[in-house]
Amino acid sequence: MRNFYSAYWWIFLLRGIFALILGVLAIIWPGATFTTLIVFLGGYLFVAGLFALIGAIAARKTTENWGIFLLSGLIGIILGVLTVYNPFATGAALIFLVGFWAMLAGIFEIIIAIRLRALITGEGWYIAGGTISILFGILLLSNPEAAALTLTWLFGFYAVISGIMLISLSLRLKRK
Structure with a gap:
């Protein structure tokens, strides 16, 4: 009997193709407005949420972890709808979130590098x-x-890499 992942390999394929297309569009047309990218992101979250929801429903009889897929799908759908409803708020929030996250991550990297001075050499690179x-x-x-x-560019490269990985995974699952 095939397991859930092998039986529904096509869900990963569709998610991968969608991510790949979205990533290529973001890279090729970087002049497109940030709002458009946010709307695309909202569409991606919604579609990925739908596929996760479909996967959860299909997996409820074959795996005990189907609740994780269900929760992931519902969150994706909700975030997708909210993003399309108000892309300006989502875009501004995303810029501020990434900015503050980068600064906080940098501070923690410096603190860790200073604490690791006694254990490692070359901690200056981590501080840099x-x-x-x-x-x-x-x-x-x-x-x-x-x-x-x-x-927009970072998201595009992420989506291309993620799409390629999902397509590769789907093809390996199909062979199982």
């Missing part, structure tokens, strides 16, 4: 990485328009 993270966060917060373009 933390400093770059802090500067990246400051740049995002100081110029939201450039941040929107930068985040």
